[in-house]
Amino acid sequence: xxxxxxxxxxxxxxxxxxxxxxxxxxxxxxxxxxxxxxxxxxxxxxxxxxxxxxxxxxxxxxxxxxxxxxxxxxxxxxxxxx
Amino acid sequence: xxxxxxxxxxxxxxxxxxxxxxxxxxxxxxxxxxxxxxxxxxxxxxxxxxxxxxxxxxxxxxxxxxxxxxxxxxxxxxxxxxxxxxxxxxxxxxxxxxxxxxxxxxxxxxxxxxxxxxxxxxxxxxxxxxxxxxxxxxxxxxxxxxxxxxxxxxxxxxxxxxxxxxxxxxxxxxxxxxxxxxxxxxxxxxxxxxxxxxxxxxxxxxxxxxxxxxxxxxxxxxxxxxxxxxxxxxxxxxxxxxxxxxxxxxxxxxxxxxxxxxxxxxxxxxxxxxxxxxxxxxxxxxxxxxxxxxxxxxxxxxxxxxxxxxxxxxxxxxxxxxxxxxxxxxxxxxxxxxxxxxxxxxxxxxxxxxxxxxxxxxxxxxxxxxxxxxxxxxxxxxxxxxxxxxxxxxxxxxxxxxxxxxxxxxxxxxxxxxxxxxxxxxxxx
Numbered sequence: 001x002x003x004x005x006x007x008x009x010x011x012x013x014x015x016x017x018x019x020x021x022x023x024x025x026x027x028x029x030x031x032x033x034x035x036x037x038x039x040x041x042x043x044x045x046x047x048x049x050x051x052x053x054x055x056x057x058x059x060x061x062x063x064x065x066x067x068x069x070x071x072x073x074x075x076x077x078x079x080x081x082x
Numbered sequence: 083x084x085x086x087x088x089x090x091x092x093x094x095x096x097x098x099x100x101x102x103x104x105x106x107x108x109x110x111x112x113x114x115x116x117x118x119x120x121x122x123x124x125x126x127x128x129x130x131x132x133x134x135x136x137x138x139x140x141x142x143x144x145x146x147x148x149x150x151x152x153x154x155x156x157x158x159x160x161x162x163x164x165x166x167x168x169x170x171x172x173x174x175x176x177x178x179x180x181x182x183x184x185x186x187x188x189x190x191x192x193x194x195x196x197x198x199x200x201x202x203x204x205x206x207x208x209x210x211x212x213x214x215x216x217x218x219x220x221x222x223x224x225x226x227x228x229x230x231x232x233x234x235x236x237x238x239x240x241x242x243x244x245x246x247x248x249x250x251x252x253x254x255x256x257x258x259x260x261x262x263x264x265x266x267x268x269x270x271x272x273x274x275x276x277x278x279x280x281x282x283x284x285x286x287x288x289x290x291x292x293x294x295x296x297x298x299x300x301x302x303x304x305x306x307x308x309x310x311x312x313x314x315x316x317x318x319x320x321x322x323x324x325x326x327x328x329x330x331x332x333x334x335x336x337x338x339x340x341x342x343x344x345x346x347x348x349x350x351x352x353x354x355x356x357x358x359x360x361x362x363x364x365x366x367x368x369x370x371x372x373x374x375x376x377x378x379x380x381x382x383x384x385x386x387x388x389x390x391x392x393x394x395x396x397x398x399x400x401x402x403x404x405x406x407x408x409x410x411x412x413x414x415x416x417x418x419x420x421x422x423x424x425x426x427x428x429x430x431x432x433x434x435x436x437x438x439x440x441x442x443x444x445x446x447x448x449x450x451x452x453x454x455x456x457x458x459x460x461x462x463x464x465x466x467x468x469x470x471x472x473x474x475x476x477x478x479x480x481x482x483x484x485x486x487x488x489x490x491x492x493x494x495x496x497x498x499x500x501x502x503x504x505x506x507x508x509x510x511x
Binding site for chain 2: 001002014015018019021035039041042043044045048071072074
């Protein structure tokens with residue numbers, strides 16, 4: 001079980017939230033080429049170690065926030081609202 | 083040396099038993115050389131099948147298959163051994179059907195009993211929309227000559243009498259996609275068969291040797307890697323190997339290996355959990371899949387029920403089992419088969435699945451010359467193993483992407499030409 005610390009709701013089982021994946025800078029839709037846009041959509045770093053990612057507290061406060069999670073151990077630290 | 087490795091027989095057993103010793107190893111433990119024509123990373127089903135078909139079909143035998151663990155220790159030994167070809171897209175159907183036909187003749191081709199059991203495959207529909215997708219798949223399949231049709235609950239009951247097809251369940255069974263050519267195979271035997279066959283042709287299987295880096299020259303990225311570059315070899319924990327062709331046949335670690343060559347992949351890695359019960363008398367004649375209930379089940383020749391589920395929702399490389407999975411699985415299985423409520427689970431395990439956005443693999447050439455990928459096998463890598471090896475071997479030997487895998491190239495993610503298989507691959511196997 002992964003326990004995710006929601007800034008509002010406190011520690012929650014990951015089943016109560018949705019993992020939105022690693023944080024990737026979003027290109028400006030008005031200037032990005034199709035290739036850049038698709039790279040943003042599909043390509044992932046998928047690291048084995050610490051990753052900055054977004055969670056959605058769907059079963060609680062319904063806010064999005066960012067945490068650092070280690071994908072090898074699922075240890076989580078440093079959450080902040082995003 | 084014959085064309086095929088020797089068959090295991092009662093006569094051989096008696097002979098080796100009487101001579102006390104000289105039991106031949108299935109494959110050697112060769113000394114690693116410092117140069118090969120082809121280096122394949124990952125000694126699982128895909129890597130070994132590729133090596134085998136390179137040697138068998140194309141006469142290329144100066145190959146090293148390098149693995150940081152042991153033969154078949156990853157997804158090849160953790161899957162639920164189901165094979166089928168009733169996919170949703172025409173590209174997928176043609177590809178997986180070739181794999182199924184290779185499985186049918188495999189025991190003879192490899193001279194090893196892989197216990198292929200063609201027992202039929204049922205994909206249950208519990209909702210109108212699921213039933214609609216089943217009809218869609220059945221029609222796509224029929225057009226390509228695949229035996230696949232939609233059957234009603236009474237017929238489902240005939241195929242698998244232990245299923246509860248009444249209206250008194252939370253998700254009543256409305257019908258099913260019936261695929262008679264589907265079945266199960268002894269997955270370890272398949273890996274051993276390819277390893278033995280490849281070794282017989284002189285391929286070096288180098289276990290317990292981790293690839294630390296892929297060396298690339300002339301690329302546009304940092305360190306000369308990335309697009310436009312050319313592969314020169316790999317650095318391993320036992321020294322460097324120079325090779326003009328390096329193939330990434332890993333699962334679970336595909337992104338990390340590919341980043342070594344400067345080729346990013348559209349993959350997130352998720353664990354998939356499976357479980358097996360204690361053995362009991364055989365009562366389940368077919369493979370049963372329920373997408374809505376996130377479960378698939380088959381009964382092995384030993385009588386154990388093998389269960390699989392959908393991938394865990396959070397991407398991670400950690401492969402420990404969870405109680406949530408066991409509880410959910412038990413609830414869903416009992417919904418389908420209330421009669422097995424007293425059976426006990428023997429064990430549960432998990433493996434890593436490399437999920438792509440469209441539930442199709444990523445295969446073939448990459449922007450780095452000489453670096454090929456055979457990755458992104460999500461939850462469908464076992465059933466595709468033989469055809470992946472065959473087509474990748476053809477691609478390497480001829481320098482031209484094999485027709486069957488041309489839809490699965492990495493460039494589809496820059497062209498936006500995805501092969502959406504989620505409707506037939508998300509849970510159902």
